[in-house]
Amino acid sequence: MSMLEDYARVAGPDVVAQLRQLAAHLVGAKVVHVNSTRVGGGVAEILTKLVPLMEELGLQTRWEVINGEGEFFECTKAMHNTLQGNRIPIGDSLLRAYERTNAANADALGPVLKEADFVIVHDPQPAALLSHVPDRKGRWVWRCHIDASRPFRPVWKYLRKYVEPYDASIFSLAAFAQELPHPQYLIPPSIDPLSDKNVDLDTLEIKRVLEQYRIDPERPLISQVSRFDRFKDPIGVIEAYRIAKRSLPALQLVLAGGGATDDPEGETVLREVELAAQGDADTHVLLLPADAHREINALQRASDIVLQKSLREGFGLTVTEAMWKGKPVIGGNVGGIRLQVINHNTGFLVNTPEGAALRMRYLLHQPDRIRAMGEKAHKFVRDNFLVTRHLREYLTLMVALLHRAHDRIELS
Amino acid sequence: MLATEPTNSGGRIEPFSIKDCALVALATGKKARTLQEFRSEFERIEVASIYHHFWGGLLQPRFEEREFNNDFASWMGHSIHDLTLAERLAAVSPTEFTDLAALRREILDLIDARLDEAEHLLWTPATRQFEFVCSQIVVFDTEQRLHEPEDLAGAAANFSTSSIFYHFIDARRRTDSGRDDFSDWLAAFGPGFEALRKQLAGIDPYFGNLSELRDELARSFMSYFGGSSP
Secondary structure (H helix, E strand, C coil): CCHHHHHHHHHCHHHHHHHHHHHCCCCCCEEEEEECCCCCCHHHHHHHHHHHHHHHCCCEEEEEECCCCHHHHHHHHHHHHHHCCCCCCCCHHHHHHHHHHHHHHHHHHHHHHHHCCEEEEECCCCHHHHHHCCCCCCEEEEEECCCCCCCCHHHHHHHHHHHCCCCEEEECCHHHCCCCCCCEEECCCCECCCCCCCCCCCHHHHHHHHHHCCCCCCCCEEEEECCCCHHHCHHHHHHHHHHHHHHCCCCEEEEEEECCCCCCCHHHHHHHHHHHHCCCCCEEEEEECCCCHHHHHHHHHHCCEEEECCCCCCCCHHHHHHHHCCCCEEEECCCCHHHHCCECCCEEEECCHHHHHHHHHHHHCCHHHHHHHHHHHHHHHHHHCEHHHHHHHHHHHHHHHHCCCCCEEECC | CCCCCCCEECCEECCEEEEEEEEEEEEEEEEEEEHHHHHHHHHHCCHHHHHHHHCHHHHCCCCCCCCCCCHHHHHHHHCCCCHHHHHHHHCCCHHHCCCHHHHHHHHHHHHHHHHHHCHHHHHCEEEEEEEEEEEEEEEEEEEEEECCCCHHHHHHHHCCHHHHHHHHHHHHHHCCCCCCHHHHHHHCCCHHHHHHHHHHHCCCCCCCCHHHHHHHHHHHHHHHHCCCCC
16 A cells, blocks of 8 residues: 555545645656754654655655764754744854855765755755755755744844745744745644554553553653753743642653754753752653654653643644644643644643643643543644645645746646 | 636536645735734735635634634734724625725724724734735646536535635636636526525635535535436
């Protein structure tokens, strides 16, 4: 059975038929996705499925990962943080490392990039590649996965000169879009319902994972799954849990995350979180390997409520994953979380640890409400945030770029 | 251009071509942080953006049980926190306007009337800014054809929701008649289908979602053709 047929079973045959009809106008097109890591983080997860699906639809699709050394990733992590609002200048030596790395990768990828009909460059890490491919043939699109609504201006100014020459850019939300001299598309990301992280699991497998991490299946459990990153506010989650535990002594918390090869700060934040969690046997801080997808799936499914108390968030795919599993989400009132957590319907938006604790207490006292919100959350994801919708929007954008961006394009 | 072009050339009516569409949103770069800014941007914003915020959103990720049924009303309620204006804007049905310019005028009138009542709203900062968005629509042929009006009865339930959007909503903006594609096609068969066309005209596409609209259309065709043709 083809991948597309598998997706037709989850998303509906009409959804897949539509993809085939749209892709028929792009068959044979050479598409290259470029990012900076093959594992870890939402971008790599999306590409893992998007690339083979595009191939199955007849587009010649490649996924290239740029190589870099410590200084390069130090620079791109700083770019990531400053685009999300941290006001820390990036030193010249790091910026030179950024430029050198992009130049070297452009050399290595030369013919692939030159010949492509579409090059989709993900996030700031490879953004400067375009400046090294003057004789490019196709359309180049910069895909920004970050909440860049309030970037630190000096860093954005530096990056903007690399982004401006692109034919288009993509942001996850209108609030993230910046002033650029080309069309700025708005495409939220998505989850793959058939991946190990999201497929249905049997109760035995979930139980085994809980046993493995010494979590009591009989007591209420809340969890946050995300990288150990200050913008995800893991310390705020521990604070919220402690407030809620005063009135719900049986409560357990899981903070689970993996490392990503392009995130040098992760270890430091993990140490801070472990320190904050010390002395409470019911707080489980789990550093999981990048391929622990089924464990993460089980932990989310075992949770009564899922948290994503981010202070900044591009989109928050862990929110989407939790909602797909029928869990209400208590999320930070920021970025793409607002697009998914519909206050009082699919979960709650909160601004403080106190707010998160209040909503935990409210929900854990009302199992029926948890169930009803979870059902709404699942349906909302099925209709809007599966990879099939994401793929359709990419195909639509490609067709639009080929037709030089008229507001209505009639294909014959 | 009509999707269906029901021309009666040499006595033969062209089959109904089932088309589908996909929509992708674009940022316009226009934003508003107060009602005054909103009014000023709204007055000049391209009609494609007004269209998107009233209609295009049906094909975009959004929660179906919305408190207010257009983005403007929702912003007035949730970010300007003026429920009076939010309710008035939510009550505006775009199907009642001949074109988007008239719809724009109506919205501006409602804002101005509200500002006459509560001048402080002019400088009340929004808790979240409004971003004006527009969209591009790509239309493609499904290669499926309906030859007789009766075929609608079996086919409508299997239309994709975006196809329903294209033929029943987008058609009003696209065609000279300002009607949906089904009605235009039925008209080519003569007065026999007048009752069905009236029934279609009575379906309000604005309140509800596309799946519900598809179900309602399918029910109308099924009950009309129920066994015997006119």
